[in-house]
Amino acid sequence: MRIVEDINAARQAVREARQHGLSVGLVPTMGALHEGHLTLIRRAAQETEFVVVSIFVNPLQFGPSEDLSKYPREFDQDLDKLQSLPVSLIFHPEVSDMYPEGPSRTLVTVPGLNGVLCGLTRPSHFDGVATVVSKLFHILEPDVAVFGQKDAQQLAIIRRLVHDLNFPVQIIGAPIVREPGGLALSSRNQYLSAEEKIRARAIYQSLQSAEAAFRQGERHAEVLTAVVRKHLQRYEIGPEYVEIVDPLSLQPVPYVRTPALLAVAARIGDTRLIDNILIGSS
Ligand code: AMP
Numbered sequence: 001m002r003i004v005e006d007i008n009a010a011r012q013a014v015r016e017a018r019q020h021g022l023s024v025g026l027v028p029t030m031g032a033l034h035e036g037h038l039t040l041i042r043r044a045a046q047e048t049e050f051v052v053v054s055i056f057v058n059p060l061q062f063g064p065s066e067d068l069s070k071y072p073r074e075f076d077q078d079l080d081k082l083q084s085l086p087v088s089l090i091f092h093p094e095v096s097d098m099y100p101e102g103p104s105r106t107l108v109t110v111p112g113l114n115g116v117l118c119g120l121t122r123p124s125h126f127d128g129v130a131t132v133v134s135k136l137f138h139i140l141e142p143d144v145a146v147f148g149q150k151d152a153q154q155l156a157i158i159r160r161l162v163h164d165l166n167f168p169v170q171i172i173g174a175p176i177v178r179e180p181g182g183l184a185l186s187s188r189n190q191y192l193s194a195e196e197k198i199r200a201r202a203i204y205q206s207l208q209s210a211e212a213a214f215r216q217g218e219r220h221a222e223v224l225t226a227v228v229r230k231h232l233q234r235y236e237i238g239p240e241y242v243e244i245v246d247p248l249s250l251q252p253v254p255y256v257r258t259p260a261l262l263a264v265a266a267r268i269g270d271t272r273l274i275d276n277i278l279i280g281s282s
Pocket of ligand 1: 028
C-alpha cells in the first residue's frame, strides 16, 4: 500500500498500474474511516485490481458556517484500518496542491440536482463535491468509482456529471452500512453524545415506519412523509426535510409507483444527519 500526496506522482502510479494491465477502482473519502467506507473499498476490490482510496477533506464542499475546522482528521488511524484491505494506493493531497490559487476558480455545477434536498440549506455544497470528484477522476482516471447510497443526492449528482461530461468511469452505488441500532454510520456521528446517538436512531426508525405503511398499501408521498414526521416528533426531532423523490432526477414523487427515494435530514443537537431508504424496490 503506497501513500502519495503529490498529484503528478499519483497520476503516474495509476498509469503504471494500467500499463501492467490492471483495472483501476477509486473510493473517494474525507477520511475518519468507518465500516461504511471499508465496505466501499471491498466492493471496489471485487470490481477492480488496483484500488485507490483518496483521503481529502475538501474545503470547497463546506459552507462558511459549517464544520470544516472541526471535521475529524485521523490519518494514522485511517492507515491502520486500511492495512488489512486490498488497497494499492492512498491519495492524500494537500489543500494547497488541490486548490493552489484558492478554492473558487473553475466550478463544476449540476443544475437542478444541486439546489434541492440538502442543497436548500447547503447551497454551495454539491458544486464543491462535483468539482473535487471531477478533479479526482481527471487525476486518477479510474475505470470504476464506488460511492455510498448514504449520500443519495451526491450519488445522483455524480451519475449525472459522469453522463454529461463523458467521464469514462463506471459508477457503483453501495448500500448504507448501519450500526446495530439502525443509525447510518457517518464520520459526523463522532460529534454525538451517547444520549444523542440513541435519539438519532429515531431517524432510521421513522423511515422504517413509512416503509411499513408502504407495504400495507399506502402510496401517497404526503401520507408517507407524514408518518416519518410523526415518528420524529415523538423524539422531538424537527427534520430539515422529509421528501420522496425520484432517485435519479431527485424530482418529487407525489404517488409512489416505481422505486423512490425517501430521504430525510435532521439535526440532533448541533449535528446534522442524513439518511434515506429506497421504497418500492422489492
Ligand atoms: P465521506 O468520507 O463522508 O465523504 O464519505 C465517503 C464515501 O463513503 C461516500 O461515497 C459516502 O456516501 C460513503 N459512506 C459514508 N457513510 C456510509 C455508510 N454508512 N454506508 C455506506 N457508505 C457510506
